[in-house]
Every structure is written in structure tokens, then in C-alpha cells.
Amino acid sequence: MGTGLAAAGFVLAVTFGAFARTEGWGVLAPIVCSLVVFSGSAQFALATALAGGGGVPTAVAAAALINGRFLPMGVAVAKDLRGGRIRRALEGQAVVDGSWVAAHLGGGRFDRYKLFGATVVQWPAWVAGTALGVVVAPPENLVESLGLDLVFPAFFLLLLLDELRGSRAARGAAALGACLAAALVVWVPVGLALLGASAAALLGLRKGLIPRDTRRDTKRDTKEAS
Amino acid sequence: MVNQAHLWWAIICVALISFAFKAVGPAVLADRQLPAAARGVIALLAPVLLAGLLVVDMGGPRWTALNGPLLIGLATVAAVRLSRAPMLLAILAGTTVTALIRLVWG
Structure with a gap:
């Protein structure tokens, strides 16, 4: 790669x-x-x-x-x-x-x-x-x-x-990010459009949408911490 | 022609700003344990930024860079990859199709 x-x-x-x-x-x-x-x-x-x-x-x-x-x-x-x-x-x-x-x-x-x-x-x-x-x-x-x-x-x-x-959350967030970038790039410079598009990752705040890998990490980290 | 003194100042400024942008996140967050909600957001940053990069790369500022042969080449890459071909083969197929279309259509 x-x-x-x-x-x-x-x-x-x-x-x-x-x-x-x-x-x-x-x-x-x-x-x-x-x-x-x-x-x-x-x-x-x-x-x-x-x-x-x-x-x-x-x-x-x-x-x-x-x-x-x-x-x-x-x-x-x-x-x-x-x-x-x-x-x-x-x-x-x-x-x-x-x-x-x-x-x-x-x-x-x-x-x-x-x-x-x-x-x-x-x-x-x-x-x-x-x-x-x-x-x-x-x-x-x-x-x-x-x-x-x-x-x-x-x-x-x-x-x-x-x-x-295999990740419904990633598909939803990527689609929203693409739409935001597509709209923002009309009005603001490319870099700023990308920054704005990253707001789509806030979908990760929704409990049911947290990707599986992250939930696994959370459990592992909690165990390590305890 | 570009003023050489201005040029060097511009290069120095951009280099320092880029350094700062890359350094802030790792330096400020360090090894701090983030709450699960923040990790959920970070986990989605990769697909979101990839989708955004793809869109702005293809569209360019104000959608001025949109290019037919490039779109067809990209569709070829996706189709070849989805048929379980290796990544590099998919890219080679895409670039070949893009180049051929430009050659034929001028």
C-alpha cells in the first residue's frame, strides 16, 4: 500500500x-x-x-x-x-x-x-x-x-x-459526510469543506450507531483500567 | 513572476501551520482516556473524511474539476474491486479506462 x-x-x-x-x-x-x-x-x-x-x-x-x-x-x-x-x-x-x-x-x-x-x-x-x-x-x-x-x-x-x-454506522456517516462536502465545496475552500464534512462523524454520539470495533475497545479498556 | 522573499515566507508559514495542525491533537489529547461517545465519533472520522476527500477530489472548488472520463474510471475501479480483484489491479484498470477514453474522445 x-x-x-x-x-x-x-x-x-x-x-x-x-x-x-x-x-x-x-x-x-x-x-x-x-x-x-x-x-x-x-x-x-x-x-x-x-x-x-x-x-x-x-x-x-x-x-x-x-x-x-x-x-x-x-x-x-x-x-x-x-x-x-x-x-x-x-x-x-x-x-x-x-x-x-x-x-x-x-x-x-x-x-x-x-x-x-x-x-x-x-x-x-x-x-x-x-x-x-x-x-x-x-x-x-x-x-x-x-x-x-x-x-x-x-x-x-x-x-x-x-x-x-459491514458497518451500518460507517455507511450512514460517510453518506452524510459526502453530502456535506458536496454542498460546502460550492461556498467555501476545499479544506474548509472537508473540515465541515467531518461534522458527520458526530453521528457516532448516537448510542446505537457506535461501531462494533469501538464497543469492543471500550470493553477492553474498561477491563484494563479496572 | 513570484517575489522570492514573499515565496520563502509563504513556504515557512505554511510549513509551521501544517506542523501545528498535525501536532495539536496528539499533544493535547496525549494518552488521555476518552469517553465512549468520543471514541464513537473518532471511529467514524475515517469513513467520513474518506468520503469527503473523494467528493472534493473529484469535484474540486465549486465543482469546477468534475471530469467525465475520471468518473467513468472511478466507476471501473469500484466495479473491478467489487468483483474481488486486488487493489492495484483495480487502480490499473481505472487508469487504463480513463486514459483510453481521453485518447478516443480527445
């Missing part, structure tokens, strides 16, 4: 590198950006906003709104990370879309090592792809011509199908 995500990320990163180069970012800035930001959607938002003459505050706000999804994602993995607050904050940096979904075990639990493993593979691929894009600058439509822009949504779909299998 990590390798597949890394391959998809590599291709996307090549397009980012090429796009940034054509927008006058030079050679070093796109590579450093991929190294320290490591978020395709935020980087594209940043580059697009700067290219549109929106200024630094607008560009930073656009990227920040898109990365707002890392807040609920970080909350979700918090329980499965280790150590004190600082170490957990550092371990939380492994959260990126692909790794987060690949590490999800179901019922709100995450495989910490899978999270790290998937990120460790994707990060260098993302930076290397950017570097290649900066140097080679392939035509913008190459990714689309090869149908490679399908790879990320396809991964999300496949993982969603797995999540929905």
Missing part, C-alpha cells in the same frame, strides 16, 4: 515541481516546500494563489484551510501514538492522507507502525518527484493523458469501500 501511494505521490509531485518552476519559483524553493510542507493539495493551493497575485496572506490562508483536515486526523490517531506530549506531536507529523487511511484498522484505531512506514516511503518519493519535475518540467497534460490523476481518488474510494463493508 505504501509503495502504491508513493508511486502515485511521485507522479503528482513531478507535476507540482514542473508547475512551480513555470511560475518562477526557481529550483530550490519547490524542493524545500515539498520537504517541509509535504502536502500536495496545500502546495498546489499555495502555488496557484501566489501565481494569481493573491499575496502571501491569501496564499498561506488557502494552504492552511486545505491542511485544516489534519486537525481531526491528528485527533483520531492521538490514542495510538506513544510517549509524552512532545514525542506525540512529532509522531503526529507522520499523518498525511494516504498514510492515515492506510494505517486505519477500523473502529477508530490506527496501526502506528503502518502510519510511519507509509509516510517514510511517501516522503522521499514526494521530494524526489518534485526535484524531477523542477529539472525535467514535463508537459502539464502528461499526467492526465495517462489517466494518472485517477490514482489518488481511486485509493480513497478503495479504502472507503473497505471501511463501509
